[in-house]
Amino acid sequence: MTEYPRFGAGLWHFASYLDRYATDGYGPARTTLEAIQLAGSVGELSVVDLNYPFTPGVSLEEVKDALKASNLTAIGITPEIYLRKHSRGAFTNPDPAVRASALDLMHEAAGVVRELGADYVKIWPGQDGWDYPFQVNHKQLWALAVDGMRELAGAHPDLKFAIEYKPREPRVKMTWDSAARTLLGIEQIGLDNVGVLLDFGHSLYGGESPADAAQLIIDHGRLYGMDVNDNLRGWDDDLVVGSVHLIEILEFFHVLRQNNWDGVWQLDQFPFREDPVDAVKTSLRTLKALHRALDRLDVPALLAAQDRQDAMASQRIVQDALLSVGTSD
Amino acid sequence: MTEYPRFGAGLWHFASYLDRYATDGYGPARTTLEAIQLAGSVGELSVVDLNYPFTPGVSLEEVKDALKASNLTAIGITPEIYLRKHSRGAFTNPDPAVRASALDLMHEAAGVVRELGADYVKIWPGQDGWDYPFQVNHKQLWALAVDGMRELAGAHPDLKFAIEYKPREPRVKMTWDSAARTLLGIEQIGLDNVGVLLDFGHSLYGGESPADAAQLIIDHGRLYGMDVNDNLRGWDDDLVVGSVHLIEILEFFHVLRQNNWDGVWQLDQFPFREDPVDAVKTSLRTLKALHRALDRLDVPALLAAQDRQDAMASQRIVQDALLSVGTSD
Amino acid sequence: MTEYPRFGAGLWHFASYLDRYATDGYGPARTTLEAIQLAGSVGELSVVDLNYPFTPGVSLEEVKDALKASNLTAIGITPEIYLRKHSRGAFTNPDPAVRASALDLMHEAAGVVRELGADYVKIWPGQDGWDYPFQVNHKQLWALAVDGMRELAGAHPDLKFAIEYKPREPRVKMTWDSAARTLLGIEQIGLDNVGVLLDFGHSLYGGESPADAAQLIIDHGRLYGMDVNDNLRGWDDDLVVGSVHLIEILEFFHVLRQNNWDGVWQLDQFPFREDPVDAVKTSLRTLKALHRALDRLDVPALLAAQDRQDAMASQRIVQDALLSVGTSD
Amino acid sequence: MTEYPRFGAGLWHFASYLDRYATDGYGPARTTLEAIQLAGSVGELSVVDLNYPFTPGVSLEEVKDALKASNLTAIGITPEIYLRKHSRGAFTNPDPAVRASALDLMHEAAGVVRELGADYVKIWPGQDGWDYPFQVNHKQLWALAVDGMRELAGAHPDLKFAIEYKPREPRVKMTWDSAARTLLGIEQIGLDNVGVLLDFGHSLYGGESPADAAQLIIDHGRLYGMDVNDNLRGWDDDLVVGSVHLIEILEFFHVLRQNNWDGVWQLDQFPFREDPVDAVKTSLRTLKALHRALDRLDVPALLAAQDRQDAMASQRIVQDALLSVGTSD
Incomplete structure (x- = not known):
């Protein structure tokens, strides 16, 4: 039997959630440090991807200590460019001052990546895009998205920037919406340090075959990271991995193995109504079963x-x- | 030209929103009284549907006064049975104590309907349903939904209860998911005071023709209310009415007119990134244009x-x- | 280990197919007798559902003989009320003469059910519905559908009529589109001999949980038959069973077992580009694996x-x- | 008022159709010459796109004469690489001999383009792709698609080749599935004479904004042609233009005008149950209304x-x- 890969999770897996209806949250809020402690309690995670900024009052030193105490390292930092301030767009915001503020936050996040020795800055521009027909000038919008990303990545040639594409939500339509569109934009950017974070669920409900998307991105030399979860192909449900699409998640891992892609198997799940540690443990149990199935294939x-x-x-x-x-x- | 119908809106149209990403909200929170004042400022709304409970500290008397001051009346009261406490279900919660607490809240809301002389208690059990295959015993779940609704409505024979069905969200799958399923459940309930609040967008993205759904519900004598909005047929985007489906919204209104259904034309929209008053005014402009088109048809x-x-x-x-x-x- | 159920298939599984692009067909046409012979060659099928009319020139006696020779019996007869003559509707055709002609064909099919001792007449009104907004008067259309079915089933109180609902295709929207709508219509029909043929794939891509739909139909005492296949939740792909939704097909069979529903496990698949016998054998292998999983559950x-x-x-x-x-x- | 654009249609608009259910067709078959005559009878069409081969027995000379007699010219030729012979793939067929036969047919079609002075060979590889998870080696499949297109277009540097992308159907998943993927492939091909035929409906139900897709393709200098129709965003319904998405089709034309794209406004519709001439005339009426709306915008x-x-x-x-x-x- 081959060795298991390293496992990881977005730190938000251990947060609690709210949505537009349960505005008081599905559970009590957790600080960055509490979430790290919970992640560590799983016992089988090696890495986490951390949102930035951390909970107000939590310092970078405290985060470093907490990670160390929990036997975790940071794989990526995700700047929160989708909160109120940038809710009409980060790179594509119509207001140049707001675009600049989003870039500032991402530059800060780049610094944190250096400090923590993480693999990449993860860029998920969830508020970039549009909601209505005729709302935007598409030529202008795409130029803002591409030029902004070039400016950001160009300023940090020592770091990697991983774009996580997604078809929609919170925007009705997002700018970086698919594997092919993202690769096309990366070609326009023309830098070596911009790649893709492939989310299995985003690919699935975007109408792609995640296995095919992985192959395409690998063939362009741009697969910086990936995470998994599940959904019903109509929305980013962020269900626990393997709960619906057992065959297609196996095909996805098979393609990664065929290409000798040996990165971390990360979880990006939103267990709104479940205990997060139970959800992660159930997921790792499934991932290990899938890994053993690959050995038997x-x-x-x-x-x-x-x-x-x-x-x-x-x-x-x-x-x-x-x-x-x-x-x- | 025929006279315009009365117009109305869910009071939440004038709230601000948050979602699972913009957790700090798309704008500053507004109290019930501020929202009423904003609704009144539109100048063309006759009624609102109010969430209950009101903002902490706001009394029923204050709400009455505010409505009067704004020339508004309450068409319905919507008990918030989808917050944290009931986030694993209201009628279908696995815990009998939580089910009882949800019913208590709905009984209270019924009292408010009486106090305000509203038309109905609107029941939107957004957390009733399931997320995963094999999670629930479907026979048991449906029985809980139907029996609970019977118990509620049976306790208030002087009031009307309008079920607002929706395919999904926040649950991956909701129990009252379609016009036909809701009518079937209402037949099982066997009471005269349970009907349907038909949301155009829910019907549309659930794969129905909203015009056909309206006809079916009217033919069963159960159309207690309706509200309108728009979406891209894949999710409950709650866009402003007529922004995408001009033809089908006109067909919907045409069917209502053919059946002499003369209730309020209500808005249920979530203008996350728009000014709510601007969004309502734009919507009413569209609704009046559609009304005139019906006159010309x-x-x-x-x-x-x-x-x-x-x-x-x-x-x-x-x-x-x-x-x-x-x-x- | 419990005994396997009886297995069956629509006889069209052994036909060849064409579609709007491959108008010369994915393979050479097969006669009713050839298809029966192929079905028999599988060796593990007990029943077939036969389209009617048979291939021109093939007599009922020949069909009887062929079934006997292949150790098969007829479970149902499916009148082809969706060919050119009825392509603008069978029950809901705007032309009364065409409606009458469709009923004639169904009466004939009822006679064949008697002759062959089949379980039911399967009614799949694939051309009943509409394509465009404003095309039909929805009240009128639904009345035609319900009244026609009542007239048909009322004429044959000794037989069972199983309506196979489907959301869409070939019509952009079909009249009998969901479990709940069909049960609602059956209540309006008011006869004891009208029930439902539940197709797993139709339920799945219609946004239902097939397990939940099965439970609902069973609770109404109307589950006359079922068939299985798979798809990507967006269309009636009629893929081989278990190729995508392994978990949900298992949940579906689990619900049937919990309700002691012991009918035939039928296949309704369209192996456009596969060998039909290979496809059936692969499917039965999967079905038996699922059956053993139920034993282990x-x-x-x-x-x-x-x-x-x-x-x-x-x-x-x-x-x-x-x-x-x-x-x- | 600005002048109307030239109008055109796929010649198949005037054919009759069949599908997997109405296997005897929605109407009697029409020859290439009859279809041309019908197209001419509309009186407002300037160009047609012709399937190739023509109906057996019809010569190129006869087609030329018929076009001339009907005041029509050929805008494109569409080789039928999706019939039985190539139903398991044209460029991506697993059998090299079948791939070669598909290429032969496309070379022939290139000759016809030269003979008729048409604008392009339209390549719609409807059977290229896959149906099942794990069915194909994605790396291999994409290489076949790209290399085959390069071989084809490279052999005819004097002609243009327009790829019409489509998400799916008849394949469960098609290889050239989106604007971005097609542009990415065209960059890999590396030739100047390969571009895109943008079908409004394909873009819409593939989750794109057709206006945005048009802008993207224009910005890459590859918009060789376009055609329009409508659907419900879930399938390629090929309804008549403007019947559902009036706003988005107007946005699409607006983007073309902003970019001074002045090609033909073509129809690609399948009026299964409508009279084709009536459908075209209704569509042109809508297109002219949209054109006037652009003038008023x-x-x-x-x-x-x-x-x-x-x-x-x-x-x-x-x-x-x-x-x-x-x-x-």
Whole structure:
């Protein structure tokens, strides 16, 4: 059996949530330090991705200490460019002063990446895009998105910037909405230190095959990170991984392995009504089962079936690796 | 020209919003009284639907006075059975004590309906349903939903209870999800004072034709109220009315008129990034334009085309009523 | 281990297909007799559902003989009320003469059900509905659908009529579109011999939980039959069962077992580009694996988890039954 | 008032259709010559896009004569690489001999483009892609798609090749599925004579804003052609233009005008149950109304509103141009 990959999670997995209806939150708020402590209590996580700024009053030193005490390191820092101040856009905000303020926050986050020795600044411009037909000048909007990202990444040639694309939410339509569009923008940016954070769920409900999206991004040399979860293909439900799409998540991991992509298997889930530690433990149990299924997968037979595009044969091979229940009659 | 209908809005239209990302809100919070004052400032609204409880510290008397001062009356009261306490369900919560607490809140809301002389208690059980396959026993869940509604409405035979169905959100799947399912449940409930609040957007993104849903509910004698908005058919975007589906919103109003349904034209919109008064005024401008289009509609010709199911003819008739730009060559 | 259920398939599984692009068909046409012979060659099918009319020139006697020779019986007859003649509607056609012709065909099919001793006439009114906003008078259309079905079933009190609902295709919107709408219509019809054929895929892409839909229909005493397949939740792809939604198909079968529903497990798949016998064999292999998983499922523990609506616990229980790969660490 | 653009249609608009249910077709088949004659009978079409091969027995000379007699010219030729022979793929077929046969057909079509003086060979590889998870090796598949297109276009440097992307159908997932993916592939191809045919409906149900997609393709200098229609955002319904999305089709044309794109306004519609000439005439009536609305549109005010991303203001401006019914209170 091959060794398990390193596991990680967005630190927000251990926060509590609110939404437009449960405005008082699904549970009591947790500070950055409490969330780190909870993440550590799982016992099987190696890394976390941290939102920035930290909870007011929490210092970078305290975060460093808390991570160390919990045997965790930072894989990425996610600047919160989607709060009220930037809710009409970060890179694409119509107001130049607000765009500048968003960039300031991202420059700060870059500093934190250096301080913590993290792998990348994760850029998720959730408020960049539009809500209504005729609201924006599309040429102008895309230029703002691309030029802003170039300015940001160009200022920190020593760091990596990972764009996490998403089709929509909170904007009705987001600017960086798909793997292909993001790669196209990265080509326009023309820098070596801009890549992609591929979220399985975003890809799935955006109408992509996440396995195919992963291959495309790898072929462009831009897969800086990935995280997983699940949904019903209509929205970013952020359900626990494997709860719906067992076959397609296995295909996704299979493609990563075929390409010798050996990064962290991260979780980006929103367990609104579940205990977050229970949710992570359940997820890791599933991820390990999937990893063992990959070990059992008859890859030569699968590749041969794929050469013929023989969907029935490949399905039988996959079930033999995944299912317990003796499909082998 | 026929007279305009009365217009109304959910009072939350004048609140500010937050969501799972912009957790500090898209703008500063507003109290119930401030929201009423804003609603009154529009100058063309006759009624509002009020969330209950009111902002802490605001009394029923103050609300009455504020409504009067703003020339508004209450059309409905919406108990907030979707906050943290009931975030794992109101009627369908697994814990009997929490179900009882939700019912208590709804009984209170019924008292407020009496006090304000409103038309109905609006029941929107946004947290009733499930998120994951295998999470619930479907037989049990539906029984809880139906029995709870019967208990509630049965306790207040002098009042009307309007169920607002919705396919999903905040639950991944909601219990009262469609017009037909709601009517089926109402038949099981077996009471005369339970009906439907039809939300145009919920119907649209649930895969219904809102015009057809309205007809079905009217034919069952259960259309207690309706509200309008718009979306991209994939989610409850709560955009301003007519911004996307001009033809289908006109068909919806046409069906109401054909059935002599003369209730209030209400707005249920979430202008996250817009000024709420500007959004309401823009919406009323559209609603009045649609009303005038109905006056211009050649109904006998339309009915004749519909008898033949002649989609091209009916479309030309509708465009002649709606479009300015001389389609009549 | 419990005994396997009887397996069946729509006979069209063994036909070849065409669509609006591959107008010359994905393979050579097969006669009714050839399709029966192919179905028999699988060796594990007990029943088939037959389209009617049979291929021109094929007699009822020949069909009887062919079924017998292949060790098959007819479970249902599906009158083809969706060909050119009825392509603008069967029950809801604007032309009374065409409606009458559709009824004639269904009466004939009822006779064939008697002759073959099948369980039901399956009614799939694929062309009933509409394509455009404003095309139809919704009140009139629904009355045609309900009254026509009542007239048909009322004429054959000795037979059962199973309505197969579907959200859309070939119509942009179909009249009998969901479980709840169909049950509501059946109540309006007011006869004991009208029920539902639940197609897993139709339910799934219509936004239902198929498990929940099954429970609802069973609670109304109307589940006459079911068939399975898979899709990506956006369209009736008719993929082979279990190829995408392994968890939800297992939940569906679990609900049937909990209700002691012991009918045939039927396949309704369209293997456009696959060998049909290979596709059926692969599907039966999956169905048997799912059946064995049900045997392994810890039902008391699952019911207890569902009483708490504990999604994480129920997921672990389900994975323990389904997955091979030792999730039990 | 500005002059109308030239109008055109896919010749298949005048064919009759079949689908997987109405296998005997929605009407009698029409030959290439009959379809040309019907297209000419509309009286307002300037160009058609012709499927190739023509109906068996029809010669190129006859087509030339028929076009001339009907005052039509060919804008494009669409080789039918999606019939039975290539139903498991054209460029991406697993069998090299079938790939070669598809290329042969496309080379022939290139010859016809030369003979008729058409603008481009339209490449719509509807059968290229996959249906099932794990069916294909994504790296291999994309390479086949890109390399094949390069080989084709490279052989005809004097001609233009327009790829019409589409998310899915007839394949569950198509290879050239979006504007961005297609542009990315075109960059990989590295030739000057490969561009995009943008279908409004494909863009819409693929989750794009067609206006934004048009801008992106124009900014890459690759918009070779476009066609319009409508749908419900879930499938390629090919309804008549403007029947659902009046606002978004106007935005699409507005973006074209802003960019001085002055190509043909083509129709790609499938009027299954309508008279094709009636459907075209209704569509042209709508297109002309939209064109006049563009003339009335207050573009400076709109651009100013878009600079502020002011969705309410831009909506009022658009309604003033489009609606007849005096929104200007």
